Amino acid sequence: MLDAFTKRERTARQCARLAAPVVVGLLLGLLGPFGTYELLPLLPRLAYWLSVVSLNWLLCDLAIRYSATRVSAETRWGSLLVPLGGSFLVSLPATGVVHMANTLAGMERSASLLALYWKVLLLCAVISVAAYAWANRRRDDEQTVSPEAEGDAAGEGLSLFLERLPGPLPGRLVCLEMQDHYLAVHTTGGSELILCRMEDAARELQGLGQRVHRSWWVAQDAVVGTEREGQRQFLQLRDGRSVPVGRTYRARLKQAGLLS
Template identity: 55%
Template sequence: MRERLAQLSLRLGPPLGLGLVLGLIGPFGTYDLLPAAARLAYWLAVVSMNWLLADAVLRRVEALAGDRLPAPRLTVPVAGACLAAVPATGVVALANGLSGIGWPGNIAVLFGQVLLLLTAIALPVYNLESMEAQNAARPDPATPEGVSSPHPSSGEKAPQPGVDGLSLFQARLPGPLGGRILCLEMQDHYLVVHHSGGSEMILCRMEDAARELDGLGRRVHRSWWVAADAVIGVEREGQRTLLRLTDDRRVPVGRSFRPDLKAAGWL
């Protein structure tokens, strides 16, 4: 329960904080159009709903086209903001009508305002999360070189994570692990644990899971972690780099993760 509350606070804390700030300063004429209480309620509702909407769209854009777009730290959040601005404009129009501000007379102007706000939010948030993911993917400097190599020599056993870390991760699962861990896939604030016996979803941050399973594998993408002994090949599709796993799954490799993976001998 404590973990669920922590995840919920991490998810809702930033939009609620931003909504509170916008409610106090009243941009786009809302300071004069709405009394203080109504203005706070308006901005808290609009920012929270559109933040969650934009977050879902942005993650989808990153998963589908993050490795194909040039300058992804710029183009991914901008593309996500542009796509999310369409339904978000509808949310704002509905909020305006219900709050008494009035239904928008010029949808194009409203769309531009919503797009500007979403872009201003998406750019720093996406880049901050990307840097955190990249830092989390870097191996511990104290870890011996080659400990997470996906292709250990024939005379060596595959590296295993610390017993405490693995136990902590297994405790997150609803039951005993049904097979050998292959990879983890981030879906919103959940993780899908893919193993040789199937897949199951748990509520967990990728950063926490990667830390607990340190030594067994690596982050290869903002949304993917892969076990070292699950990798059987590397494939390329145009500009995309993919890891082929023992279950014939193809996992994308993020651009920002490639240097560390090359240095570790994965690519």
């Protein structure tokens, strides 16, 4: 039953992910910025903006993922530096996309590629910030669960998670840590790597712990204290491990009594 729910959830998430650039493209097609309202009729204008936004949205998404590996979103201004850094990285290929779209649409070329570049950079910045905020909002929504649903799914979810392990759980579960495409399962008896997404593991282990960082999940009963270093906060775990707390998770952890 949980597998069917997961498939439906993934389908809904993919549809929502596709809906975002379509909505933005339609809106820009109706508004006709950068002179496209005067240069193109309605249908060609909608097709122009849908194609430009969709292609550049994909490029921005890839650039944001790369930028996120270089700039931590948990640092000050990280939530802006990550998408803006991605938009800067993708601005040159995105300019090529817009230049090609202008040519295919039969519009007059810009006075210079430099002038076109600044317009595209602005467009990419808007797309990147919107895409990043959209992804973060959906991530937070997916991690919010009611106490009733949490209790019903805990046992079945734990069983599914344990099936991912090559053998019995060696000790009590302490935390999970993302390591590239693998998930490190840390227990009181040691650690082992499994091929699993953090999102899937956190969903299966709802009710037993919480996601505290984009790369960390901790078991509720493994937390023994907290620590602060300047603006950064950490959870101290039973095995002596210090786990960072992401800014976007702090409010929920305070409600759960894990942070003061």
